[in-house]
Amino acid sequence: MTDFSPNTTDRAATVSSAGERALIQRIRARSGTSPRAPWVTLGIGDDGSVMAVPRGEVLVSSVDALVEDVHFRLDWSTPHSVGRKAIAVSLSDLAAMGAAPRAVLVSLTLPAGFPLADFDALVDGLVEEAGRHGATLAGGNIATSPGGLAVHVTSLGSAHPRRILTRAGGRPGDELFVTGTIGAATAGLGALMQAGPAGTRAIADLAECLARYETPSPLIRCGQRVAGQRAASACMDLSDGLADAARQIAQASGMGACLDAAQLPVHPGARRWFEAAGLDPVAAALSGGEDYELLFAVPRRRRRGFFAAIARSGGISATRIGELTTAPALVLRQSDHNLELPAGYSHLG
Amino acid sequence: MTDFSPNTTDRAATVSSAGERALIQRIRARSGTSPRAPWVTLGIGDDGSVMAVPRGEVLVSSVDALVEDVHFRLDWSTPHSVGRKAIAVSLSDLAAMGAAPRAVLVSLTLPAGFPLADFDALVDGLVEEAGRHGATLAGGNIATSPGGLAVHVTSLGSAHPRRILTRAGGRPGDELFVTGTIGAATAGLGALMQAGPAGTRAIADLAECLARYETPSPLIRCGQRVAGQRAASACMDLSDGLADAARQIAQASGMGACLDAAQLPVHPGARRWFEAAGLDPVAAALSGGEDYELLFAVPRRRRRGFFAAIARSGGISATRIGELTTAPALVLRQSDHNLELPAGYSHLG
Numbered sequence: 001m002t003d004f005s006p007n008t009t010d011r012a013a014t015v016s017s018a019g020e021r022a023l024i025q026r027i028r029a030r031s032g033t034s035p036r037a038p039w040v041t042l043g044i045g046d047d048g049s050v051m052a053v054p055r056g057e058v059l060v061s062s063v064d065a066l067v068e069d070v071h072f073r074l075d076w077s078t079p080h081s082v083g084r085k086a087i088a089v090s091l092s093d094l095a096a097m098g099a100a101p102r103a104v105l106v107s108l109t110l111p112a113g114f115p116l117a118d119f120d121a122l123v124d125g126l127v128e129e130a131g132r133h134g135a136t137l138a139g140g141n142i143a144t145s146p147g148g149l150a151v152h153v154t155s156l157g158s159a160h161p162r163r164i165l166t167r168a169g170g171r172p173g174d175e176l177f178v179t180g181t182i183g184a185a186t187a188g189l190g191a192l193m194q195a196g197p198a199g200t201r202a203i204a205d206l207a208e209c210l211a212r213y214e215t216p217s218p219l220i221r222c223g224q225r226v227a228g229q230r231a232a233s234a235c236m237d238l239s240d241g242l243a244d245a246a247r248q249i250a251q252a253s254g255m256g257a258c259l260d261a262a263q264l265p266v267h268p269g270a271r272r273w274f275e276a277a278g279l280d281p282v283a284a285a286l287s288g289g290e291d292y293e294l295l296f297a298v299p300r301r302r303r304r305g306f307f308a309a310i311a312r313s314g315g316i317s318a319t320r321i322g323e324l325t326t327a328p329a330l331v332l333r334q335s336d337h338n339l340e341l342p343a344g345y346s347h348l349g
Numbered sequence: 350m351t352d353f354s355p356n357t358t359d360r361a362a363t364v365s366s367a368g369e370r371a372l373i374q375r376i377r378a379r380s381g382t383s384p385r386a387p388w389v390t391l392g393i394g395d396d397g398s399v400m401a402v403p404r405g406e407v408l409v410s411s412v413d414a415l416v417e418d419v420h421f422r423l424d425w426s427t428p429h430s431v432g433r434k435a436i437a438v439s440l441s442d443l444a445a446m447g448a449a450p451r452a453v454l455v456s457l458t459l460p461a462g463f464p465l466a467d468f469d470a471l472v473d474g475l476v477e478e479a480g481r482h483g484a485t486l487a488g489g490n491i492a493t494s495p496g497g498l499a500v501h502v503t504s505l506g507s508a509h510p511r512r513i514l515t516r517a518g519g520r521p522g523d524e525l526f527v528t529g530t531i532g533a534a535t536a537g538l539g540a541l542m543q544a545g546p547a548g549t550r551a552i553a554d555l556a557e558c559l560a561r562y563e564t565p566s567p568l569i570r571c572g573q574r575v576a577g578q579r580a581a582s583a584c585m586d587l588s589d590g591l592a593d594a595a596r597q598i599a600q601a602s603g604m605g606a607c608l609d610a611a612q613l614p615v616h617p618g619a620r621r622w623f624e625a626a627g628l629d630p631v632a633a634a635l636s637g638g639e640d641y642e643l644l645f646a647v648p649r650r651r652r653r654g655f656f657a658a659i660a661r662s663g664g665i666s667a668t669r670i671g672e673l674t675t676a677p678a679l680v681l682r683q684s685d686h687n688l689e690l691p692a693g694y695s696h697l698g
Binding site: 042046047048049050051052053059063064065069071093096097105138139144145146147148150154157159161164167168235236252 | 390391394395396397398399400401402407408409410411412413414416418419420442443445446448452454455456458487488489490492493494495496497499501503504505506510513515516517584585586601
């Protein structure tokens with residue numbers, strides 16, 4: 001008889017033979033090692049979870065999903081890294097709002113034959129990444145599916161209501177700053193599509209790009225620091241690329257934007273990969289998705305406060321790449337001519 | 350050129366040809382008609398949603414999912430009823446906690462060829478059912494999938510921290526009460542599996558069973574009234590059947606339970622269908638899932654308050670079906686002998 005106890009290492013065991021209750025027991029056992037945050041007063045195992053939102057703060061929530069063969073392939077990524085990434089991309093939305101992560105709820109659809117060992121690795125990835133950012137795995141749902149693996153993550157955070165960063169607060173003349181570098185995840189994914197994991201891991205130059213694609217890190221502290229300083233008028237994360245983020249902030253704020261191609265911080269390894277692949281590095285980095293950096297609109301009088309906040313964000317850099325404009329156009333300024341900003345990356349496309 | 354504006358009625362349009370932004374616009378347009386609750390201060394369209402939890406209350410959250418060909422079939426149910434049911438089954442968890450629904454987040458995976466008209470009907474079902482229970486559709490996520498349709502719903506509600514109903518508060522001697530009737534959804538599903546929608550709709554006796562399967566209604570007011578009276582020591586909804594709920598409450602409370610077969614309020618139409626199908630009506634109704642009634646453990650001294658709360662729940666009935674026991678066994682008492690309680694229904698099975 002197959003052993004479905006939380007400690008089984010039976011390699012033939014699958015999630016559907018274990019059953020939902022046993023899987024929930026396994027999740028409880030695996031998440032029990034991370035300390036439960038004081039604000040979660042009722043966690044996994046009841047009809048719902050109970051969380052106290054700190055006095056004077058409001059709830060900030062967001063949901064994001066990773067779907068097999070759309071957002072990841074299990075022959076390219078381990079279940080552990082899929083778990084980590086599912087949490088990271090959902091928490092990235094809280095980072096963009098300047099909120100503190102408090103809890104995550106995870107709704108899984110699992111293929112019937114999904115090995116129990118892979119389930120455990122996935123759960124470990126979820127618990128680890130949530131814990132890294134101070135969030136408790138507080139609940140969820142499990143269903144089997146005739147389709148593939150899907151991981152839907154609801155992130156629950158909190159923030160002071162006057163410190164929340166939205167997309168809509170930008171004003172003409174506000175400078176646009178992007179954190180870190182862009183294009184790395186797109187180059188990592190492109191290399192995987194071209195050469196597969198075995199082919200790519202040999203190219204040292206791509207290691208950082210692959211890591212950025214596989215295990216992005218949400219810029220929680222950065223979002224909170226900038227929001228805490230009230231140093232930005234608008235913010236968005238780069239889930240669908242920089243061009244898309246600039247367009248969203250400009251449109252939500254009712255204006256246009258002008259980006260300076262020469263200033264864009266394209267990741268050096270990504271730039272080399274784009275060039276070798278015959279792609280325009282600027283266009284590829286602008287429209288490629290999954291960078292999970294943050295784009296801020298910063299009023300000029302807040303510039304000093306913005307850089308002070310960035311300096312206290314733990315090794316994050318920020319680059320001025322353009323500004324919001326009264327004219328509604330979305331322009332990419334190059335050395336001698338202006339172009340329309342390319343469209344962003346769409347997971348649905 | 351295909352028209353993806355919110356008002357298009359182009360029958361050839363599909364969700365993947367429309368793209369994510371256009372779909373989000375359609376959701377905003379279709380949900381704009383329902384009044385936005387004052388507690389949701391930022392809704393669909395930003396990185397996250399912002400919600401104020403009423404002063405003195407805590408957040409109660411839960412996530413549930415409906416997956417095509419696991420929980421529903423699109424040749425049996427309309428997209429509109431799938432939308433309604435997805436919200437209803439998620440909110441049912443809040444009902445079981447005694448919480449007031451405030452907002453829902455919806456994460457969709459859509460087949461690439463899903464017609465835009467079906468998408469609209471699904472969204473209308475989501476918005477209608479949420480609105481019926483006072484919840485705002487405050488955000489979500491959309492992905493296409495090589496698999497089928499899946500609707501993951503996170504319910505966000507609030508309650509006074511001392512008024513929350515969990516599964517774990519039961520004491521020996523507490524009486525067990527179940528609302529309404531049991532077995533109807535199971536009979537409805539069984540009839541659909543046997544005869545399909547055309548065959549079943551001809552049987553007048555089954556109309557209520559089919560409706561219970563297709564569009565269950567979460568007992569929000571009932572849960573809140575009983576919780577507000579502090580009239581129950583434990584509560585759970587019957588998503589996986591009465592036998593499972595009794596087992597969960599007993600185990601979470603560290604005791605056993607004894608149910609009286611003669612007292613079980615089996616739905617009359619379901620009873621006739623079970624008998625015609627050669628099934629034991631009591632066993633079928635006990636282990637069948639998706640009733641979405643509530644099971645309460647009620648201390649004897651709270652009985653009067655419990656019935657007062659039920660009387661103010663809008664036409665809900667409650668039946669005493671057994672009690673919690675010191676002995677850890679789970680027993681079904683029949684006229685002349687005792688049986689072990691059958692196992693519950695498992696979606697994962």
